Structures are given as structure tokens and as C-alpha cells.
Amino acid sequence: MSVITRHAPLLPGIPVAGAPAAPRPDQLLAPGSLLLAHARPGWAIDLPRHQAIWGPLPEPDLHALSTTAEQMGLVGHGGAGFPTWRKLRSMAGDEAGPVIVNGSEGETASGKDTVLLTHVPHLVLDGAVAAARALGSRQVIVRVPEVRTRVIGALRAAIAERGCESVRIDVAPGPETFIAGEATAVISALEGKQALPAPQTKPPTMRAGVRRRPVLLSNVETFARLALAARGCRLTSTLVTVSGAVGTPGVMEVPTGTTIGELLEMAGADPYLAAVITGGWHGSWLAAGSVTYGLPFSRSALKGHGVHFGAGALIAIPADPCPALVLEAIADYLLGAGAGQCPPCVLGLAAARQDLQRGEPVRDRVQGRGLCAHPTATLAALQSGQRLLAGELAAHAHGRCEVTP
Numbered sequence: 001m002s003v004i005t006r007h008a009p010l011l012p013g014i015p016v017a018g019a020p021a022a023p024r025p026d027q028l029l030a031p032g033s034l035l036l037a038h039a040r041p042g043w044a045i046d047l048p049r050h051q052a053i054w055g056p057l058p059e060p061d062l063h064a065l066s067t068t069a070e071q072m073g074l075v076g077h078g079g080a081g082f083p084t085w086r087k088l089r090s091m092a093g094d095e096a097g098p099v100i101v102n103g104s105e106g107e108t109a110s111g112k113d114t115v116l117l118t119h120v121p122h123l124v125l126d127g128a129v130a131a132a133r134a135l136g137s138r139q140v141i142v143r144v145p146e147v148r149t150r151v152i153g154a155l156r157a158a159i160a161e162r163g164c165e166s167v168r169i170d171v172a173p174g175p176e177t178f179i180a181g182e183a184t185a186v187i188s189a190l191e192g193k194q195a196l197p198a199p200q201t202k203p204p205t206m207r208a209g210v211r212r213r214p215v216l217l218s219n220v221e222t223f224a225r226l227a228l229a230a231r232g233c234r235l236t237s238t239l240v241t242v243s244g245a246v247g248t249p250g251v252m253e254v255p256t257g258t259t260i261g262e263l264l265e266m267a268g269a270d271p272y273l274a275a276v277i278t279g280g281w282h283g284s285w286l287a288a289g290s291v292t293y294g295l296p297f298s299r300s301a302l303k304g305h306g307v308h309f310g311a312g313a314l315i316a317i318p319a320d321p322c323p324a325l326v327l328e329a330i331a332d333y334l335l336g337a338g339a340g341q342c343p344p345c346v347l348g349l350a351a352a353r354q355d356l357q358r359g360e361p362v363r364d365r366v367q368g369r370g371l372c373a374h375p376t377a378t379l380a381a382l383q384s385g386q387r388l389l390a391g392e393l394a395a396h397a398h399g400r401c402e403v404t405p
Contacts, residue, residue: 009021009022009023010022010244010245010318010321010326011109011243011244011315011326011329011330012024012025012108012109012243012249013108013109013333014108014281014329014330014333015329016321016325016326016329017321017322017325017326017329019321021108022243022249024108024111024114025109025111025241025242025243025249025250025251026111026114026115026241026250026251027041027111027115027249027250027251028040028041028115028119028250028251029041029248029250029251029252029266029267030252031253032237032239032252032253032254033236033237033253033254033255034228034233034235034236034237034253035116035120035123035221035224035225035228035237035239035253036115036116036119036120036239036253037253038053038120039115039119039120040119043119044118044119044120044121044154044157044158045119045120045121045122046122046158046161047122047158047161047162050120050122050123054123054126054227054228054231055231057126057129057130057227057230057231058130058230058231059130059133059134060130060134060230061134062088062089062091062092062134062135064134065088065130065131065134065226065230066084066085066088066089066134067085068229068230068232069083069084069085069088069226069229070083070085072225072229072234072235073235074222074225074226074229074235075222075299076218076219076222077112077219077220077221077222077225077239077311077312078102078181078218078219078221078222078311081299081309084218084222084226087216087218088131088134088135088216091135091214091216095136095213095214096132096135096136096137096213096214096215096216097137097139097213097214097215098132098137098139098140098141098213098215099128099131099132099135099137099139099140099141099167099215099216099217100140100141100142100143100186100187100190100215100216100217100218101124101125101128101140101141101142101143101218101219101220101223102143102181102183102186102217102218102219102220103117103142103143103144103145103151103220104143104144104145104174104176104180104181104186105145105181105220105311106176106177106178106179106180106181106182107178107181107280107281107282107310107311107313108178108281109241109243109277109280109281109311109313109315110241110280110311110312110313111241111250111251112220112221112239112240112241112251112311112312113219113220113221114148114151115251116220116221116224116239117142117144117151117154117155117220118150118151118154120224121154121155121157121158122158122161122162123224123227123228124142124220124223124224124227125140125142125158125159125162125169125223126223126227126230127222127223127224127225127226127227127228127230128140128142128169128223129165129167129169130226130227130230131216131223131226132167133166133167135216137167137216138166138167138168139167139168139169139170140167140168140169140170141169141170141171141172141190142155142169142170142171142172143172143174143181143186143189143190144171144172144173144174145173145174145175145176145180146173146174146175146176147176148176152171152173155171156171159171172189172190174186174189174195175189175195177195177337178281178333178334178337178374179195179196179197179337179338179339179372179374180195182197182372182373182374183217184197184198184199184372185197185198185339185372186217187215187217196339196341197339197341197371197372197374198371198372199371199372221239236255236256237253237254237255237256238253238254238255238256238258238297238298238312239251239252239253239312240252240253240254240258240263240297240312240313240314241311241312241313241314242263242264242266242267242269242314242315242316243313243314243315243316244276244277244315244316244317244318245269245270245273245316245317245318246264246267246268246269246270246316247267247268247269248267248268249267250267252266252267254266254297256296256298257296257298257301258296258297259293259294259295259296259297260276260278260286260292260293260294260295260296260297260314261290261292261293261294263297263314264276264293264314264316267316269316270316270318272318272319272320273288273316273317273318273319274287274288274317274318274319274323275287275288275317275323275388275389276288276292276314276315276316276317277313277314277315277317278297278302278307278308278309278310278313278314278315279307279308279309279310279311279312279313280310280311280313280315281330281333281334281381282308282310282334282377282378282380282381283308283310283313283315283381283384284302284306284307284308284381284384285317285327285381285384285385285387285388285389286307286388287388288317295307297309297312297314308380319403320403321403322392322396322401322402322403323389323392323403324389324392324393324395324396324401325396325401327356327382327385327386327389327393328356328357328396330381330385331352331353331356331382331385332353334349334374334378334381334382335349335350335353335378337374338374338375338378339371339372339374341371342369342370342371342375343369344365344366344367344369344370344375344376345370345371345374345375347365348365348366348370348375348379349366349375349378349379351363351365352365352366352378352379352382353382355386356382356386356393357396357397358397359390359393359394359395359396359397359398360397361383361386361387361390362379362382362383362386364379364383366379
């Protein structure tokens with residue numbers, strides 16, 4: 001029997017086919033296997049318990065910390081997967097500005113950063129403080145949306161527990177939008193400007209940074225994993241947010257190598273799925289079935305199949321309502337989520353949406369020319385969905401739908 005009914009909330013943050021948007025799937029479903037091994041739904045691990053579990057925080061220098069991150073294969077967990085050791089080493093010799101923990105989590109299909117900040121805040125703060133000490137920085141800034149009062153409260157309580165440290169820790173509430181978590185948008189907001197992306201810069205350590213000082217900016221999960229790497233722990237788990245047509249949407253930590261099928265079963269997925277999306281709204285559309293269900297849900301495994309891992313989101317798409325309607329709803333959401341600062345975002349994505357409406361292949365009118373990655377990533381997501389749902393989209397273009405009247 002289906003775990004959803006027509007017009008029930010389905011997509012986190014996106015209404016579809018007459019159904020309201022589902023809430024963000026930011027509930028911890030069960031204790032994890034590493035980062036969340038000692039966490040329990042509904043409460044945070046306080047400082048004494050944290051120290052009893054993990055021991056004192058080591059103070060490696062920059063070379064030792066970056067070498068450990070390289071040996072552990074630590075990459076960013078906000079979506080891009082940039083090697084953390086490269087970010088650290090790129091700042092060697094600079095007068096470092098603040099270390100920035102990016103907890104914006106603009107991806108509405110992801111809840112893992114919220115879970116980490118509310119359940120194991122000291123693990124996240126440890127990683128940021130270790131990086132700050134190694135770089136010679138005196139400040140850590142944790143960026144979180146101002147509407148997430150539960151997260152802000154957990155963070156401020158954790159900071160108060162830590163008392164006076166050599167590194168100052170501040171919470172910086174900000175706007176909650178899809179693109180507000182883009183690295184340069186975070187920097188812009190911290191300087192008192194709008195949370196909008198600036199032209200792309202590489203590497204992702206911000207050379208101009210905050211007030212002309214280079215900063216290290218990375219995702220919440222990345223800093224939590226850096227704290228464990230600094231303690232010599234092997235990083236053998238994957239954080240996954242499962243949503244869509246499942247009985248229990250939320251966050252799970254599973255051993256690396258757990259398959260998509262196993263994750264869907266653990267979340268109580270609808271038995272009549274049409275597809276799954278991996279990575280979030282900028283992710284890849286895969287047909288439901290044994291081939292997809294047998295894929296290990298990890299960054300390295302999915303990359304080998306040309307599939308997007310992103311922020312570790314997995315979205316189950318049911319056969320009813322029509323998956324073409326779901327794709328069109330996601331397209332509308334992404335079209336409205338951009339900054340509207342450049343022609344590829346404004347014109348290129350609008351043209352891609354028209355291609356979907358006409359039931360035609362989505363053409364590339366963006367060509368990587370956006371001021372940020374949003375236009376290119378959105379185009380890739382729409383092309384992925386169109387390839388899978390070409391027949392359904394063509395039927396819609398001719399006024400027919402065999403699923404949803």
C-alpha cells in the first residue's frame with residue numbers, strides 16, 4: 001500500500017500537484033555509526049558527555065591537520081566535495097581571518113547540518129576551533145538561518161558551556177534562501193550586504209574574505225568530520241537525508257557502502273516509486289528499480305556512475321502524482337530560487353523551463369556563464385529529469401497525463 005496519498009505533502013519546501021510543501025526533513029531517525037553514534041532524538045550532547053566520549057581536542061599545526069585531512073580523504077560536505085586539505089594549505093602564510101562554519105543549509109531536501117548542530121554541536125565547534133588554531137585565526141563564525149531558533153539556541157548553549165577559549169566563537173543568524181548558503185553569498189552577508197553570490201572564485205578559500213582577510217569557509221558536516229580526523233578516527237560513515245514518498249523522512253548515519261535500496265527500506269519508502277533523486281534539487285534523476293537500488297550511496301561510488309551526491313540528500317519520487325508534475329514543480333522552484341543577477345539565471349533557465357513545457361530536450365543556453373553555479377547546476381538537474389521522463393513530458397505538452405487527471 002502507498003505511504004502517501006494524493007495531495008499529501010511530498011517535497012520538502014516545494015508544493016506539487018495541489019499538495020503543500022513538506023517540512024524540512026531535519027529529524028534524527030536513529031543513533032548513527034560515528035558522528036551521531038551517541039546522539040538521541042530530542043536532546044544535545046553536552047560538553048562533559050562530549051569530552052567523555054571523544055577526549056580532549058588535539059592542537060595539530062597546519063601541516064599536521066592538513067596532512068591528516070588528506071590521508072582521511074576529507075572533502076567538503078556542502079555539495080561540491082572540494083578537498084579540505086587543499087583549502088587549509090592554500091591559506092599557509094596568510095594572516096587568517098575568521099573560520100566560517102556554513103550552516104545555511106539552503107537545500108530544503110537536506111537536514112543533516114541541522115541535526116549535527118542540534119545534537120552534537122561540540123563536535124562541529126571542535127573542528128572549527130582546531131582549524132582556527134592551526135591557521136592562527138582568533139575567531140569562528142557559525143552562520144545559520146535566523147528562522148532556525150532551535151539551532152541557534154543549541155549553539156549558544158554549547159558556546160556558553162565552553163567558556164573562554166583562545167578562539168572566540170560567534171553565531172551569525174542570516175536569511176534563509178536557497179542560494180544564501182553559497183560561499184560568496186555567506187561572505188557578502190557577513191559584511192553587511194545582501195546574501196547574494198559574487199562572481200565565482202577559486203579555490204574556495206576566499207582570498208579577499210571578510211574585510212579583506214582570507215577566510216576558511218566550509219560546511220557543518222565537514223568541520224564535524226575534521227574534529228574526528230584530528231583525533232585519528234577513520235571516517236567510515238555517510239550522512240543521508242531521506243525524504244519524499246517515505247514513511248519516516250529524516251536524517252540517518254549509515255556505514256559507507258549502504259545502498260540506495262537499503263536506505264529506502266529503512267525510511268519506509270513507498271513501494272510504487274517512479275524515480276529517486278540523489279544529491280538534492282540540483283541532483284540526478286534515476287529510474288526506480290534494482291539497478292538504482294543496488295548502488296552504494298556514497299560520493300565516490302555515485303561519482304563512478306556519473307551520479308550526483310551533493311549534500312547527501314535522497315528523494316523518493318512516487319508514481320502518483322505524475323513524476324513529470326514533480327519535475328515541473330522543482331523546475332519552477334529552482335527558477336525562482338536564483339539571485340536574478342545574470343542572463344543565464346534569468347533568461348537561460350526560463351528558456352529551459354519552456355523546453356520542459358513543450359516536451360522537448362532541455363537545451364544548454366547557460367554554458368557555464370552564470371555568476372554562480374546555480375544556473376549550470378539547475379540546467380544539469382532539469383536535463384537529467386527530462387531524459388528520464390521524456391515520454392511523460394511529451395504527453396503533458398499535448399494535454400495528456402496517464403497518472404494525474
